[in-house]
Amino acid sequence: MRAKEVAKRPVVTLHGEDIAQVRDIVYDASGGNVAGFTLAGRGIFAGPLKTGLSWEQVHGMGPDAVIVADEDALHPQADVVSKGAGGGGDVLGSRVLTDTGTDLGKVVDVILQVGTVLDVVGYEIEPHDGKNVFLPLPDTLAVSKENLVVPDAAQEFMTDDLAGFGASVEAFRSRLEGERR
């Protein structure tokens, strides 16, 4: 799923209470997973909340809502977002460079895969020319500042088809795994 599809998704308790909506997806800069979400209130006049939702508190994640056990699942935002060195920047709009120095374009969306963790499996990139493409990412990837550096081999697994992107990610990660052995 695309990260932009997750934004604005309501956060609902198992009792059916609509307690918040997703504002930001918090990307753990030390790994390749989503650490949690920052939240906004519901309603036309509501603004951002000071609470956040860590991934471990998520009970279920569907196409229409994020389910939590109850309101106690929400914690102070600082527990979810740590804007230390290398963190805090918006990934969307960042430039993607390969480790050999090729500029692939800018990130317009992040592709997520729900499992044991909410894995960041790829970027949707707007190249300097042509239509958007999906770029697979390794299992873990450091994210910082305005440039995102990816392995050069990822270019070979780029696709313009989101439906077949899962296979590209698996093939790319298998290759990296093989190279490590």
Added chain:
Amino acid sequence: MDWWVWLLIVLLVVVVLVGAFALVQARRRAGGVIASRGGKKGSRKVTDA
């Protein structure tokens, strides 16, 4: 000016202010994908509906 003109102006100002506030809040609710260092990681399997 007649009283109703003043009333109309006041109503108009209120509507514009409420609209502007709602617009600002909508922008503040809009998010993105932010990089964070040292956020918590989960370890439970969740349902992908």
